[in-house]
Structure formats: structure tokens, C-alpha cells
Amino acid sequence: MRDNNEMPGHLARRFQQIAVAVFLAEVEEAGFDLTPVQYAALAAIKMNPGIDQVTLAGLIAYDRTTITGVVDRLVQKGLLVRHASPRDRRARELQITEAGKRTLRAITPAVEAAQHTMLRGLTEKEGAELMRLLRKAITAGNELSRAPLREARLG
Amino acid sequence: MRDNNEMPGHLARRFQQIAVAVFLAEVEEAGFDLTPVQYAALAAIKMNPGIDQVTLAGLIAYDRTTITGVVDRLVQKGLLVRHASPRDRRARELQITEAGKRTLRAITPAVEAAQHTMLRGLTEKEGAELMRLLRKAITAGNELSRAPLREARLG
DNA sequence: TACTGATAATCAGCATGCTGAGCAATATCG
DNA sequence: CGATATTGCTCAGCATGCTGATTATCAGTA
Structure with missing residues (x-):
């Protein structure tokens, strides 16, 4: 039986656990209530206005079913709007609101601090x-999870 | 705005995501149905028969509230038994069953293969x-999450 | 145009993982 | 001894994150 400290899977879980705790602590101290996933989604939507949910999921490597709830909560908080795409009535286009932009700007120092603290x-x-x-291992294993990273399709 | 690939928190989430997927795939291929957390708990209990839930949580760095459900499911599967401690009626002592031991032995090659695959x-x-x-970062950040690693108390 | 397959989103169901609260039992201290 | 604090466990509630299914729509083709 291998020791836990020799199991990359165990170490991965522990590091992620700490990373999330640090993120939430820094963000709360800054007066905000946003999870790491919500932050990642908000930032990606700001960079890609009008993106649909599947493409968003690929950009930040979520599962497509997880994103529904995440977007729901961001819409609930007034940071996003979601409306049907005129070109494809199956798809929902996502846009960041002014409040979303303000939140992103205000929260960035806390997020940066968190990235520093966890290291x-x-x-x-x-x-x-x-x-x-980590990047190298992730790149090699990208296709092994149900939510691999996907480049945004062009135009 | 920092790129995701420069965010240790993002990389941590991705690596863990892949690690879990690899673990589950290898274990399923071997014919078992056990999550990473369930495996860690089962292995820790085998090494520490009669351990109580709080000590178990500390050994593998779970949150104490998470463990209730994990142990429930392992008991449900017949891999563990849980009974009240005679010394402290608040505590539940955990023992691995014969089926639990067989499962651990049989599953070990798949777990080892998973640790290899994720790297x-x-x-x-x-x-x-x-x-x-990872070990170094985790050690430094141990107290930052609600579920830090704790040594088993002696005797 | 009708059929077939693919795609976007959602949903039900399950398992982590957390916060905060509560209960029962134990430990500690005046 | 009795009040208080602490500890072990559980629970309600919420947010990921997954599997697998379903619905609506679109795209390609016979």
C-alpha cells in the first residue's frame, strides 16, 4: 500500500482543497461572494461576449451539465444575462452585465492574492x-475527463 | 486579467479533475465501483482498525461532515462496519470487513495504474x-482549509 | 421534403465538500 | 459536585461535478 504522500491523486485533491479554501477566504475578505468556478465563468464571458454555454464550458473545462447551474446563479446575482441566440434557437448567448464588470474589476486583487497565497x-x-x-500533465491528460479544454471556435 | 494557464488555482482544479476521471476509469475497468475518497477511507481504516471518524478525517484530510456520508456508503456496500466505541459513547469505531479487505487487495493494481496514468x-x-x-505547497497551506491533515493521536 | 444524425441545453440522480447548527457525551475547572 | 467548555457525530442547505436521459433544434442527405 503506497503512502498517501506518494499518490499524485491524493496530492491533487489536497492542493485543490487548499486552493479553493484560500480563494474563498480572500474573496470573502474583499467583501464578495463568488466561487472559483463562478469567477472563471464570469471572466471568460467578459473576454468572449455572446459566447454560448457549450463553448464557455470548453474554454474553462467544465462539464456541460455543471454550467447550467453556475450560469443560473450568476444570472440570479445579476452579473450575467442569458438570452436565446437569434442564429440558433437551441443556444443561449451569455453577456456580462455592468454589475458583473464592476464585480470582476473589484475582485481581481483578491483573486491575485489568492493565487499567491496558495503557493x-x-x-x-x-x-x-x-x-x-501541472500544465504539462494537464495537456497530456486533457481528453481523459468528460470536460476537456476546448479552444473557442473561430468566428 | 491573468490567463487561466497562469492561475495555480485553475491548474489545480484541472489536474484534480483529470486525476478523478482517471481513477474512476481504471477502477471501473477492473470491475469495481469505488470513488477516490472511498478508497482512501477504506485504506486508512485497514491500516488503523477501530479508528474513529474524526481521526480518520484528519488522517486523509476530509471535512468531518463529509465523512459521515462516505462511511455510510462504505457500510452500505458491506466494506466497513461501524459501531459505538465502548470507551466513548460519542465516537463510532470503524472496522474493515473481509469483503473490504478483498476489495482493497483486488483494486490496488488499478489504483496504481491510475496514479501512473495521471502523470x-x-x-x-x-x-x-x-x-x-505539491507536498511542499500542501504542507505550507495545511491549516488554510477546514479539513487539514492531522496525525493520528498515539495510543 | 422526409429521414437521420448531431448538437445545445436541461434534468434527475448521485457523490463530494463546504458552512453553520444542533445533540449527546465527555473533560475540565472552580 | 456542578457549571462550562470541548468533542464526536449528524443534519440541513448549498455549490460543484459527474452519468445518463430527454427535449428542441439544426444540418446533411436520400
């Missing part, structure tokens, strides 16, 4: 190396 | 370095 045990160099190795 | 994009050396950096 606080590492040197600058080690943090960069950890990110490089 | 398949990395060289041996890079995989070891990734684990080292």
Missing part, C-alpha cells in the same frame, strides 16, 4: 515549476 | 518533482 510555501522558482509541470 | 505526460523525474512541489 506561499514555494519559492518563486518552485511556483513557476509547479505550474509548468 | 503520463511527465518524465519519471518530472513526476517526482511535481509530487515534491
Whole structure:
């Protein structure tokens, strides 16, 4: 039986657990109530106005069924609007609201602080190396989950 | 706005997402139905017979409220038994069953294969370095989540 | 145009994982 | 001993995140 500390899966869970806790703590301290996933979605929609939900899911590697609830909650909070696409009546186009933009701007320092805090045990160099190795492992394993990263289709 | 690939929190989520998918796929292929968390709990209980739920939670860094459901499901599957402690009537002592032991033995190759698969994009050396950096970051951040790792109390 | 397959979104159901609250039992201290 | 604090566990409630199914729509083709 391998020790937990030798199991990449266990280490992945622990690091993610800490990362989420740090994110939520920093964001709450800044006076906001937004989860990591909600933040990622909001930022992606700001960068890609009018994006549909499937494309959004691919951009940030969500499961397509998860996104329905996330978008629901962002709409509920008034940070997004969702309306039917004129070109494809199956699709819903997502737009960030003014309140959403304000929230994103205001929350960014807390998000940056969180990214720093979760690496606080590492040197600058080690943090960069950890990110490089994670990116490499993720790229190789991209197709192994139901929610792989997908480039936005052009035009 | 930082790119997602420069956000350790995003990378943590993606890596964990892939790790879980790989684990479940390997385990299912081996003919079993056990989640990563259930496996970790079962293994920890086998190594620490009679452990109570809070100590178990600390050993594998769960939240104490999460463990109730996990243990419920393992008991349901017949892999564990849970009975009141004679020394402390608040506590529940956990014991692995024979079926639990058989399952653990049979599932181990699949779990090992999963740990290998989730690092398949990395060289041996890079995989070891990734684990080292994760351990270091996790150790430094241990107290930042509600479910920190705790040593089992002695005797 | 009718048929077939693919696609966008949603839903039901299940399993983490968290917050905060509550209950029962134990430990501690005046 | 008795009041208080602490501890082990459970629960309600919420938010991911998954599987698999369904519905509506679109795209391609016979």
C-alpha cells in the first residue's frame, strides 16, 4: 500500500482543497461572494461576449451539465444575462452585465492574492515549476475527463 | 486579467479533475465501483482498525461532515462496519470487513495504474518533482482549509 | 421534403465538500 | 459536585461535478 504522500491523486485533491479554501477566504475578505468556478465563468464571458454555454464550458473545462447551474446563479446575482441566440434557437448567448464588470474589476486583487497565497510555501522558482509541470500533465491528460479544454471556435 | 494557464488555482482544479476521471476509469475497468475518497477511507481504516471518524478525517484530510456520508456508503456496500466505541459513547469505531479487505487487495493494481496514468505526460523525474512541489505547497497551506491533515493521536 | 444524425441545453440522480447548527457525551475547572 | 467548555457525530442547505436521459433544434442527405 503506497503512502498517501506518494499518490499524485491524493496530492491533487489536497492542493485543490487548499486552493479553493484560500480563494474563498480572500474573496470573502474583499467583501464578495463568488466561487472559483463562478469567477472563471464570469471572466471568460467578459473576454468572449455572446459566447454560448457549450463553448464557455470548453474554454474553462467544465462539464456541460455543471454550467447550467453556475450560469443560473450568476444570472440570479445579476452579473450575467442569458438570452436565446437569434442564429440558433437551441443556444443561449451569455453577456456580462455592468454589475458583473464592476464585480470582476473589484475582485481581481483578491483573486491575485489568492493565487499567491496558495503557493506561499514555494519559492518563486518552485511556483513557476509547479505550474509548468501541472500544465504539462494537464495537456497530456486533457481528453481523459468528460470536460476537456476546448479552444473557442473561430468566428 | 491573468490567463487561466497562469492561475495555480485553475491548474489545480484541472489536474484534480483529470486525476478523478482517471481513477474512476481504471477502477471501473477492473470491475469495481469505488470513488477516490472511498478508497482512501477504506485504506486508512485497514491500516488503523477501530479508528474513529474524526481521526480518520484528519488522517486523509476530509471535512468531518463529509465523512459521515462516505462511511455510510462504505457500510452500505458491506466494506466497513461501524459501531459505538465502548470507551466513548460519542465516537463510532470503524472496522474493515473481509469483503473490504478483498476489495482493497483486488483494486490496488488499478489504483496504481491510475496514479501512473495521471502523470503520463511527465518524465519519471518530472513526476517526482511535481509530487515534491505539491507536498511542499500542501504542507505550507495545511491549516488554510477546514479539513487539514492531522496525525493520528498515539495510543 | 422526409429521414437521420448531431448538437445545445436541461434534468434527475448521485457523490463530494463546504458552512453553520444542533445533540449527546465527555473533560475540565472552580 | 456542578457549571462550562470541548468533542464526536449528524443534519440541513448549498455549490460543484459527474452519468445518463430527454427535449428542441439544426444540418446533411436520400
